[in-house]
Amino acid sequence: MKALTSASTKLMQRYLPDPFLFVIILTFVVFILGIILTPSNPLDMVVYWGEGFWDLLAFAMQMVLILVTGYVLASSPLFKRLLQELATFAKSPGQAIVIVTLVALIASWINWGFGLVIGALFAKELAKKVTTVDYRLLIASAYSGFIVWHAGLAGSIPLTIATDGHFAQDLIGIVPTSETIFAPFNLFIVAALFISVPILNRFMMNQKDAVTVDPKLLEEPPAPKNEINSNRERTPAVRMENSVVLSMITGGLGLAFILYYLLTSGFNLNLNIVNFIFLFLGILFHMTPRNFLNSVANAVKNAGGIIVQFPFYAGIMGMMVASGLAVEFSNWFVAISTEFTFPLFAFISAGIVNFFVPSGGGQWAVQAPIMLSAGAELGVSSARTAMAVAWGDAWTNMIQPFWALPALAIAGLNARDIMGFCIWVLFLSGAIIGVGLLFF
Structure with a gap:
């Protein structure tokens, strides 16, 4: 395993482009495939691309906020102490790898946004405590927990079909989560991944080739000094900026809504409520508006990749959907399926489509009519x-930089630093998911 991992990391370091170049290459690939495999001409594909380019703006803003609010929360004194205390449980590089994987798996199963941020933040704290751990593998292990998100409590597809009024209700009715998230076959897959992924990550550890990081480099930059000094009076504006009372009142309002939401909606942690929780806990934990704003200023520096790249993925999604290319991919696998093999081929086709349409809800809207009708016939x-389809959507995220961007921004790494490890998680999880869908 060490030899294989060493080879794959070297391969990725040499040939995997920066995530921005990666999305540019994907754009050209989809553009050409659309012309070859669908009736679309080059002008059609340009139009599909341009019209879809801004379709993920709301989602991109949500992802920027989850990065910024997660960073702000983690940089607060109280939360930093909590992560530091948890990190003390790891006494060796191997323990650090296993612990961060388990934490990321649990957090991602509860809520994918929560898992992405907490896993990366916890990994940074572990790197400060266990200075000999391979930082690349540590962050890859944190990201590997994301594999279970679509089978967890915030999985968009199972929650969609369990909601009254969903777009496929006339075809399949309402499907309760007892038949999806909490079905025996799904719980088997989740349990198998909870056991096997930490073990795999541990076996990939090779201290001989480990890339370590100076803990001082992981510390947050110091906040600007307080504006109150001998040359400036305590003006009303400055006093408000440094008011604990204002932060407590603002944070209290946020907590009141969070409590109301949980009492009325249960533990349905969509991305907006996760951002809301992170934001107002950050306001509370930083104690003053000035401390909070200083932390925000540091956080937004990491959001550039998300801001620039997400519109390009929206353009790719526009070409895939409007040209019918996503439907073509799905139909190929449906055509060769039997009752026994159909779940496996649906999983694989969803994994391929996810590479170009990295949005669970968007992908389901494209594939649901085809896959549900074909499944019913078989x-x-x-x-x-x-x-x-849900598992396929989650599966290829292991080698799709789109979802890794928040974690990479927090960690200060590039996609090529972790993908050599993540590809083996892809292989292992693909085998486990396939067995679970076919035989359990």
């Missing part, structure tokens, strides 16, 4: 079909 339950 005698496959709608719940298993839906979860096959």
Whole structure:
């Protein structure tokens, strides 16, 4: 395993381009495939690309906020002490790898946004405590927990088909989460990944080739000095900026809404409520508006990749959907499926489509009519079909830089630093998910 991992990391370091160049290459690939495999001409593809370019603006802003609010929360004194205390449980590089993987798996199963941020932040704290750990593998391990998100409590596909009024209700009705998230076959896959992924990450550890990082480099930059000094009076504006009372009142309002939401909606942690929780806890934990704003100023420096790249992915998604290319991919696998193999091929086709349409909800809107109809004709339950697509959506995230951007921004790494490790998580999880969908 060490030899294989060493080879894959060297390969990725040499040939995997920067995530921005990666999305540019994907754009050209989809553009050409659309012309070859669909009736679309070059002008059509340009139009599809341009019209879809801004379709992920709301989602991009949500991702920027989850990066910024997560960073702000983690940089607060109280939360930093909590992460530091948790990090003391790791006494060796191997323990650090296993612990961060388990924390990321648990957090991602609860909520994918929560898992992405907490895993990376916890990994940084572990790197400060266990200075000999391979920092690349540590961050890759934190990201590997993301593999279970679509089978967890915030999985967009199972939650969509369990909601009254969803767009496929006329075809399949309402499918309760007892048949998807909490179905035996899904719980088997989740349990197998909870056991095997930490073990795999531990076996990939090679201290001989470890890339370590100076803990001082992981410390947050010092906040600017307080504006109150001998040359400036304590003006009303300055006093408000340094007011604990204002932060407590603002944070209290946020906590009141969070409590109301949890009491009325249960533990349904969508991305907006996760951002809301992170934001107002950050305001509370930083104690004053000035401390909070200083932390925000440091956080936004890491959001450039998300801001620039997400519109390009929206353009790719526009070409995939409007040209019919996503439907073509799905139909190829449907055509060779039987009742037994259909869940596996639905999973693989969803994994391929996810590479170009990295949005669970968007992908489901494209594939659901095809996959649900084909599954019904073959005698496959709608719940298993839906979860096959959900798992495919989560599966290829392991080698898709789109979802890794927040974690990479927090860690200060590039995609090529972690993908050599993540590719083996892709292989292992693909085998486990395939077995679970076919045989359990």
